[in-house]
Amino acid sequence: MRTWTWWAGAAAAVIAVGGAAFAWGDHERNRAQAMAAMVDAGYSGALRSAVTDLDSLRSALASASMIADPDSFRRHLADVEKYAYAAQLDMARIPDGGPDHRVNQELHQIDLDAAHWMVTDADPHSASVQDALRRAYQTVVQLEEHLQPIAWHSGPVVDGKTGTELAPAVRNALARIQASAVPRSRAASRTTASAVKDPTPWVRRAEQVAGQRIDKPTVREVRDPRNGSYVLVTGSAAGRPVRIEFASTGALASYRWARPTGKAQVDLADAAGVASRWLQRVGLSNMVRTHASQVDGIARFTYQPVVQGVPALDASCKVVVALDNGQVIGFYDRGKWPPKSLPPALHPLSERDLRARLGPQFHVQEEQHVLAEDPNGKWVQAVAFDGTFGGSDEPYRVVLDVTTGHELSIERLT
Amino acid sequence: MIKAKRAISAWALVLAAWMAAEVSLPTAATQAFTARNLIYGSTGYDVDELQGRLHLLGYYWGRIDGIFGWKTYWAVRTFQYNFGLPVTGEVDMRTKIMLVKATPNWNPKMDFPAGASGSSSANSRQTATASDTGGTLISGDRFTHGIDNLSASDLNLMAHVVYGEARGEPFEGQVAVAAVILNRLHDPRFPKSIPAIVYQPGAFDCVNDGQINLHPNREAMQAVIDAVNGWDPTHGALYYFNPAKTSNAWIRAQPEVVTIGHHIFAI
Structure with missing residues (x-):
């Protein structure tokens, strides 16, 4: 049982x-x-x-x-x-x-x-x-x-x-x-990299950019079928990795020294001065600072090239400064540069005509003659109106073509 | 001889003190403004005071938050223009002295805009303090402001992808992942927004396995900032893969651009 x-x-x-x-x-x-x-x-x-x-x-x-x-x-x-x-x-x-x-x-x-x-x-x-x-x-x-x-x-x-x-x-x-x-597109070719025959000038130039000795440098020429060739210098500075790129013309394209940053000791305005002097040192002198920001002890400054006194809005480069000791630790160039002289604007509209194209809710604080790209990627003379949008009081920028009066861009300023 | 030296030292000290008093700001200013110059992007109590004084004069109408933004910049320019100073939008010692002279009745307790309560002023001061450690763009583990045409939400999503896909990779490799997302944004073959790119079916492994929901660290956020600011170590790559982890023949057939860390970047 x-x-x-x-x-x-x-x-x-x-x-x-x-x-x-x-x-x-x-x-x-x-x-x-x-x-x-x-x-x-x-x-x-x-x-x-x-x-x-x-x-x-x-x-x-x-x-x-x-x-x-x-x-x-x-x-x-x-x-x-x-x-x-x-x-x-x-x-x-x-x-x-x-x-x-x-x-x-x-x-x-x-x-x-x-x-x-x-x-x-x-x-x-x-x-x-x-x-x-x-x-x-x-x-x-x-x-x-x-x-x-x-x-x-x-x-x-x-x-x-x-x-x-x-x-x-x-x-x-x-x-x-x-x-x-759809019409067939050409297949993209593979990017290739090879050692540079004489790396010494590139290493010297890289050390000038970094402002210090680069240990164990490697210099390679990278052939990119879409973007052209560039020279890549990698190595370490003070035990931290550094990477510098130069265009085939020798112009600096990017630089980054990846090191930890300590407590901010340097003021933003002083860091801006450091960034401007550094740009001059690497051969970029005719630039104007247009923006700055700081996060976690790192300041980033935006610079735009100036053509005959007129800043080019759609071309910019950035300089990164460590605020612990005011050292430049980065530089990025978008690879887009304006023409050497101002493009012609034969019959420019008057300031009044241009302002008439702005909406009633946009309150202009500042206007500036600039260079900008039109939708076809052509550089044109333009006027940038900075101001606030009535509804929210938020800062905006409206850029109008000085010849046609057409809107080139509307951007919320951050 | 020793007495003479002491007398000279004492006179030198008195002279130095007198000169310092002559070149320094008036008393009211020395209580608050420091010697540092202020530019667009500056943060902290000096900016707080600058905004308060400009607000008292009717030039500044935004929040007194200790962040030198566009409204502060325009207010400074208008002030400089009206007071016959060089119109730079930057606050140097000359501008500070003029501002202090123009606002003798200002005191820190006034630091809140009309209609705002004292407690909101206290909050904004906290924000300003946070700004000193990076609070202008990031608060805690979140982006609070956008950069260029990308919103704070876009930046946060990118940071999640970078952390989910590339934590443990070198910093440059993390920037490269963020750059790939941005390159897709500018390529007509891909969707037109960051969320649409990230959540495109099968586009990112971290979306499939849920790692996108992990909280990104500061390094991933810095990588996003650098990529948005224009650093593209991949030179326009649209894809990347870890050769040790993928068996996808299609992705392996794409033309390679560069190898960073464990990832091969391709177009």
């Missing part, structure tokens, strides 16, 4: 534990399935939204091509811009694991063209505009027709796969679309 009871109890316990384990496993399986279905829905949604937005973009491009009334033309261009942007966002949600296709690049160009035509009041009759619209239309039709079968094939898009597992399939499909719809 007692043995029987023991066996019955053990069996009941096994059934109870097994049942609980089964219930838990079933619950977990259901949860995992629900999660997978949700992810699947997200990916399917992205693909199907892309198809819908491409279809709307196709209609907007057709409408813009077929109407010459300026108001309607502008309205359709606004639609083109809107749907091209939406389609780009949809494409970004597709799990392709890193795009080597250029679908988004094409959509971006269409978006950019539409914005440019709106800003410049492009003539709907213009042959170049019509040609660009026709090409954009053909591209979008191809994209839509190739994406549609992927988005609407029977069964779930993910089909039990993870996003990572799915990525190669999606990427291949998009690559096929690109092959038929």
Whole structure:
């Protein structure tokens, strides 16, 4: 009797534990399935939204091509811009694991063209505009027709796969679309690095930049097919790694000495003086300081080059100063420099005309003649208005082209 | 002889004290303003006082927070213009003396804008104290202000990615990861915002394994600041991978740009 009871109890316990384990496993399986279905829905949604937005973009491009009334033309261009942007966002949600296709690049160009035509009041009759619209239309039709079968094939898009597992399939499909719809781009070449034949001048120059001896220096010439060649000097200074890059012309491109910084002892204004003198020492003399910040005992100063007394807004370099002893520990140059002389501005608008283009809620505190880049990357003379936005009293900068009066940028000042 | 030396020393001390009194600020100023010059970006009690005095004169209308920002800069310029000083926007000794003379009735208790309470002034003083140790851009483990066109939220997200992906890498390698995110932001093939880039499916491992939710350290935040300020050790790389951890043939086929730490950066 007692043995029987023991066996019955053990069996009941096994059934109870097994049942609980089964219930838990079933619950977990259901949860995992629900999660997978949700992810699947997200990916399917992205693909199907892309198809819908491409279809709307196709209609907007057709409408813009077929109407010459300026108001309607502008309205359709606004639609083109809107749907091209939406389609780009949809494409970004597709799990392709890193795009080597250029679908988004094409959509971006269409978006950019539409914005440019709106800003410049492009003539709907213009042959170049019509040609660009026709090409954009053909591209979008191809994209839509190739994406549609992927988005609407029977069964779930993910089909039990993870996003990572799915990525190669999606990427291949998009690559096929690109092959038929988008002109092929040249494959990027590999960057190569080799030892410099005579490293001594580079090491000497690097030590001049660092202001101290560089131990165990390594000098390599890096050939970058996209950015040109540069010389990289690495080593250590006072036991801490240092890295300095020079353009092939010999100009300093970047410098960083990675050392810990102690308690701030040097004042920001004094550090600014150190930074200016250091810039002169490395051969960058005609610069103006435009911004400064300090975090954790490190000050960073922004400098802009000055062309015939006019600062170039869209070109800047940064100098990093350690506030524990006022040593320059970093320099970064964005590699963008303005022309040596001011670009011509034959019929500049008056200050009054330019101010008339500012909204009533913008209260100007300061205006400054500057050089800036237009949307095509061309340097133009401009006026920067710094002031506050009435609604929030926040500082903003509005930059207008001095010749056309077109807005070049609006930036919240930080 | 010794007496003569003592007398000369005493006279020298008296003379030095008199000269110091002549060249120093008036009494009210010496109680507060220090000798340091103030420029855009300066922080601390000197800026507090500067803002308070400019506010008393009606030139400054922002918060008295001890941070020399744009509003303080414009107020200084207007003050300098109206008082016949060189308009630089920087506060040197001459500007301080003129400011002290123009605000003889100022005292530190006035340091709050109209409508604000005394306690808010105390709060702003705390902010100013924090600013001395880096509180202008970072407070605690968070960015509180944006840089250029990136918001504080963007910078925080980037710091999380840098910490999740590259903690333990050399500082330069951490900057490189942040630079890759920024390079993607400027490449039309990628999404147009930092969150969309970070959360693009399969783009970053730390998003998949949840390490993005770890709190970044100061080094990761400094790396983000350096990348946003223009340091790109990768020269435009769009991808990176750890060759010891990836078997993805596609990423390995991308043209390599540079190797930093354990990561290979590619375009």
